[in-house]
Amino acid sequence: MLGRVSPYCILYLIKLSAQSYHTDSLTISFYSDAPLEKISAENRTGCYSWIDFQTDSVFVKVKIRGFSFPNKLMEEHFNEDYLESEKYPYAYFQGKLVSSFPFQQVGTYAVSAEGTMEIHGVKKRQVLAGIFEVLPTGKLLLQGKFIVRLEDYKIRIPRLLWNKIAEEVEVSFRGIYRPERSGKK
Amino acid sequence: MSKLLWIALVGLSWAQEEKPEPVIGTFKGTRLYNLHTTELPAAKHLEFRVAHRFGDLRQGYANFFGIDAGANVRLSLGYGILPNLEIGMERTGTGKWWDAYFKFRPLRQKSPKGTPISLTWISWIFLTEQKDEVRYPKWVYRLEYLHQLLIARKLNRWFSAMIGGALLHQNMALTHKALNTWYWGLGGMRIKIGAHYTLIAEGAYPLWGNAFHEGEKSPLPGYRLPWSLGGEIETAGHVFQIGIASAAGLSENQLLLTQIPILTFGFNISRMFSFFNISSNAWTR
Numbered sequence A: 001m002l003g004r005v006s007p008y009c010i011l012y013l014i015k016l017s018a019q020s021y022h023t024d025s026l027t028i029s030f031y032s033d034a035p036l037e038k039i040s041a042e043n044r045t046g047c048y049s050w051i052d053f054q055t056d057s058v059f060v061k062v063k064i065r066g067f068s069f070p071n072k073l074m075e076e077h078f079n080e081d082y083l084e085s086e087k088y089p090y091a092y093f094q095g096k097l098v099s100s101f102p103f104q105q106v107g108t109y110a111v112s113a114e115g116t117m118e119i120h121g122v123k124k125r126q127v128l129a130g131i132f133e134v135l136p137t138g139k140l141l142l143q144g145k146f147i148v149r150l151e152d153y154k155i156r157i158p159r160l161l162w163n164k165i166a167e168e169v170e171v172s173f174r175g176i177y178r179p180e181r182s183g184k185k
Numbered sequence B: 001m002s003k004l005l006w007i008a009l010v011g012l013s014w015a016q017e018e019k020p021e022p023v024i025g026t027f028k029g030t031r032l033y034n035l036h037t038t039e040l041p042a043a044k045h046l047e048f049r050v051a052h053r054f055g056d057l058r059q060g061y062a063n064f065f066g067i068d069a070g071a072n073v074r075l076s077l078g079y080g081i082l083p084n085l086e087i088g089m090e091r092t093g094t095g096k097w098w099d100a101y102f103k104f105r106p107l108r109q110k111s112p113k114g115t116p117i118s119l120t121w122i123s124w125i126f127l128t129e130q131k132d133e134v135r136y137p138k139w140v141y142r143l144e145y146l147h148q149l150l151i152a153r154k155l156n157r158w159f160s161a162m163i164g165g166a167l168l169h170q171n172m173a174l175t176h177k178a179l180n181t182w183y184w185g186l187g188g189m190r191i192k193i194g195a196h197y198t199l200i201a202e203g204a205y206p207l208w209g210n211a212f213h214e215g216e217k218s219p220l221p222g223y224r225l226p227w228s229l230g231g232e233i234e235t236a237g238h239v240f241q242i243g244i245a246s247a248a249g250l251s252e253n254q255l256l257l258t259q260i261p262i263l264t265f266g267f268n269i270s271r272m273f274s275f276f277n278i279s280s281n282a283w284t285r
Helices: A002-017 A072-082 B001-014 B056-071
Strands: A019-032 A038-043 A045-054 A055-065 A088-097 A107-119 A122-134 A138-151 A167-178 B044-054 B072-082 B085-092 B096-107 B118-128 B143-154 B159-172 B181-192 B197-206 B228-232 B238-245 B266-272
Touching: A038 A072, A045 A167, A072 B266, A088 A122, B044 B056, B056 B266, B143 B181
Parallel strands: none
Antiparallel strands: A019 A038, A019 A045, A019 A167, A045 A055, A055 A088, A088 A107, A107 A122, A122 A138, A138 A167, B044 B072, B044 B266, B072 B085, B085 B096, B096 B118, B118 B143, B143 B159, B159 B181, B181 B197, B197 B228, B228 B238, B238 B266
């Protein structure tokens, strides 16, 4: 009896686990344009995201120290004085997909997620919009952009520098998700 | 099920990222006010630095706190060849000193756990352009050498401290009684008082004998302890420093051997230029 049941169980588990995807590679970059100083940075190594299509949950974790700037002094100031990465080493997003999409069917879908973003220790509701491309290999390619207002997350700009640093920063993300295979690791 | 997986995954990613990383921002700049810190420009970064020191602050308003007296200016260029190696060149107005230095950091503080301190070694060669036939009969007498070893630790987000030693050799002594080689113990610290502001203090203590003896016994009568106090503000690619110093000199060989009783006001501006290509990420750290 048990012998007949267990293959179904395993199948069921595989099906279940195939509904959760995690990132192989996720790059988050931002760009801020102010009259005197253009600031850009890219985080290739410190980002991780996970989506579970069964519950439509989305989880993103970003290591602040992972942002690489062309100018290392800017990078140091970004960590030390703006994002205070020693105190708040990670930024998070935890939310739910607003609407589900056929994630196992090749195609391109506009998707948004609503949830809580935590940057610099400050939590805020945020809607993220992006485009999912389901690739023939079964992987998902995600791309999108959103705007972060520095004031919302209590990231202080010295008043002397009001025109040197933009108050809004455009953040872009690009990542590849692949299906989670539990029991293999 | 998915909740459990979630917890496991989050736990896993936490565990992965506990490895030691270099501590950044022990000091805001490569210099405190007059003295060097343990910091260096990152690889492929060029630091351009302008330092101004004005006249005697104690003359008060009559001389507009020394600013009317004009400024002693020092221009510095330092280039980070490797993540922990810098070469630099400087020119100081007073005394017409040229100098070249290299700065090497064999140890860098890491956290959590790992190397507890940063260790930096700096060596200079100074050459004056003063064509004084009496004092410098041969050009080799116009050379001076300085070596420093600095140890610093960032104790927490707000406080960093530094200690070190310095050795100066002058090919031509200041007077016929003065020594050719001098030694100092160095100290410096910074206190962060806001996200973008810090207070800095530094000093040097002479380790040669009879340092504070007056008159005949002293190798350098009227010697002044060099110290300075200042404040820093940072912008994205700049560091501004203003301060008050007990030493009139700007180049290390002069400011460590000050004899003039003076208090000066001054400021430093440092700009970091990057020649770093973001695609070759592995280079910097």
